[in-house]
Amino acid sequence: MSRLPLVSTETADTEQAELLTEVQRQLGRVPNLYAGMANSAATLRGYLTMRDALTRGKLTARVREQLALLVASENSCNYCVSAHTMRASRMGFTDEAIAATRDARADDPHANAVLHFAREVIRSHGRVADAAIDSARRHGVSDAELTEIVGHVALNTLSNYFNHVAEPELDFPPVPPAKGGAMTTRWRQASKVVLVEGYSLLARDGRPVRTIDDVSVTIEGGFLHVKVPGSDEIQIVSAPAVALVTYPES
Structure with missing residues (x-):
């Protein structure tokens, strides 16, 4: 059972209902992550606004999905790993490509450089070495993309950490996180x-x-x-x- 209530259109106030309706329009349903985050309309609005802004950036939809999957795996977020594994599969990623993404690897050199840099950002808490930036640039990652990578790490960390706090019921096909620290295997x-x-x-x-x-x-x-x-x-x-x-x- 979720540790925070799941807001529905029946229990929502006007602002919450507006946001949940927009989620329904975009995704075709309201996943439990969003229903839980709607407890604070300000938080959900901020999350949706940042996500919308980043979809208009330089990084492609495929790379954005890879970033979301990598960050969820690094943060041991069972909910988000499951959600983004399903979405990646629907985008045509093979099981092998999904596993590689969770390990910050990709066949495409540009995507591989993006994932490597993102992992450095996560593990160093943003204190990346000059060599990491230089390496990304050598592999064609622009300064705009470097900036967006930090944005995607922040966006997905927000959803990961919220799931750790709220523990909403999993409403995607289950997949365990690679890092495993936060996952429970109890019945x-x-x-x-x-x-x-x-x-x-x-x-x-x-x-x-x-x-x-x-x-x-x-x-x-x-x-x-x-x-x-x-x-x-x-x-x-x-x-x-x-x-x-x-x-x-x-």
Whole structure:
């Protein structure tokens, strides 16, 4: 259960409702991150405004997604790693490219330089050495892009840290963070698990089903482990096979 309430259009005030409606328009739904951040309309507005501004910068949409995934992985944000893994997959990134991104690597030399510099910014808390800036410039990263990288680190760190504080229910296919420090592998009660087409779990009566209710789950090594009440068997599915996991409100 989220440690901060999730604001809905039914519980929102006028300003909160305006912001959540804009999120719905942009994304097609309101992920729990935004519903939690809406507790402070000022914070959500600031986040959305900065995100919108950075989409108009020099860095491409693919590189921006790589930055979001890298920062989430460095900050051990399970929620954001899961969200950006799904988005990267939809943008055509392979599993290998996603894993490489989380390790600050890319086949494209420019993107590789961007990711390396971003990781230096994160790990040095902004106190990067002259050599890091020189290396990025040698690989074609402009001064405008260097500046935007810092902006993206700040933007995504905001969402990562907010998730650490609020712990909203994960509403994306689960993927563990690479750094692992903040992630817990304890069993949790899930009200619903939904798999993508072509995958199934065994229900209580032994039938293969794509949707199963009221089970225990945990995430380990990129796999969702599922325990059905009344059975000692642990069923395991890979993260890409999971469409949705929801948790009870209390």
